[in-house]
Amino acid sequence: MDQISTESLLHLGLREALAGTAFRNDEIFPTVAGEYQQVKVLAEMYPSKEVLLSAEPDMIVGNIDFFTYSGFPPGTNFTRQELTDSGIKSYTLQCQGEKPDPERMFTRFVELASIFGVTAEAEKIVAEVKGSLEKTQAVLGSSQAVPTFVYRSGTGPLSTFGGGGGSDYGLGRAGGKNIFGDRAALPPPEVSVESVVDLNPQAILISDEDEQSPQDKEKFLRSVLAETGAVRNGRFCTIDFYAFGTPLRLARDANVVGKCLHPDLTFPTLP
Incomplete structure (x- = not known):
């Protein structure tokens, strides 16, 4: 439902699992740019309910609940209950009321991977990122x-x-x-x-x-x-x-x- 969640799934090697993407408004991370361009764009911003259903998703993933299941804009996006009633699961990387937090970002990234059975890939990425941050601190x-x-x-x-x-x-x-x-x-x-x-x-x-x-x-x-x-x-x-x-x-x-x-x-x- 947005660029961050799309990039996250692509980093995990899940291109084939993606039925579509929406709401891209930044430069794509270089290592997944080629695969990103292959994902079907459902809407420039939020897909309508009809367009979303036409992609026949089993699951909706978003960076924050605002994108995932907030019901915003009114009448165009699903609430979480409506998604559940339609047999569609939903997962958001940051829930309502939560402040952005890197440790939670790592945890949710691994948790998202576990849904698709690629936990090892996520844990490897997180370990590499933490190692890189340690090197950056050493330089500073x-x-x-x-x-x-x-x-x-x-x-x-x-x-x-x-x-x-x-x-x-x-x-x-x-x-x-x-x-x-x-x-x-x-x-x-x-x-x-x-x-x-x-x-x-x-x-x-x-x-x-x-x-x-x-x-x-x-x-x-x-x-x-x-x-x-x-x-x-x-x-x-x-x-x-x-x-x-x-x-x-x-x-x-x-x-x-x-x-x-x-x-x-x-x-x-x-x-």
């Missing part, structure tokens, strides 16, 4: 965490990420420190330009998640945050909308962002 060593502003969108207020979520965790593993880590993760907090300037970030992560290009976002931020160390030093990094969102993305993005925040260090290269 005793380096000071770089105060970082994560910019999503907006011209005032500005939408960012709070603490305790997956992006906050990933940023920490990359050697950064979220300047708004004291804010709640959900809903994504909105902050004033003045508050960003006051906290003086030394780097800015731009989330590539809407129609505005990262280049246009950077141009805007250079104009309104000119007094910050990040702008003075030209320390801008672009991250995917789904950055850190799967085990393999977490491992890769920790190194990609780490290289941006700590250009003097040498990080492992991952897909």
Whole structure:
């Protein structure tokens, strides 16, 4: 029902099990890009009930319950009870009310694999990811965490990420420190330009998640945050909308962002 769940299934070698996919809005993870293009697209966003049933799925998988069985938009998506009544099982990687958590992400990834009898494959991936994160931490060593502003969108207020979520965790593993880590993760907090300037970030992560290009976002931020160390030093990094969102993305993005925040260090290269 969304890109994260589709990539997760493909990482587990389950291309043949996929009856369809929907709601892709990011660059596909390179190692599964070819297989992803072979999966039937049921809808650009949410498939209607009729389209979903036409794929004859035995099971619906989504990254969060919002995609999987929330009944949103009203009248177009199934509730979990409606799926059950139709004989369709459902599984979501993050349930309502749960904050994004990497350890839970690993656990659910393995649990999803167990449904399809490929637990060993998932456990191998999780072990590789944890090993990669340990190597990243070894590269960082005793380096000071770089105060970082994560910019999503907006011209005032500005939408960012709070603490305790997956992006906050990933940023920490990359050697950064979220300047708004004291804010709640959900809903994504909105902050004033003045508050960003006051906290003086030394780097800015731009989330590539809407129609505005990262280049246009950077141009805007250079104009309104000119007094910050990040702008003075030209320390801008672009991250995917789904950055850190799967085990393999977490491992890769920790190194990609780490290289941006700590250009003097040498990080492992991952897909």
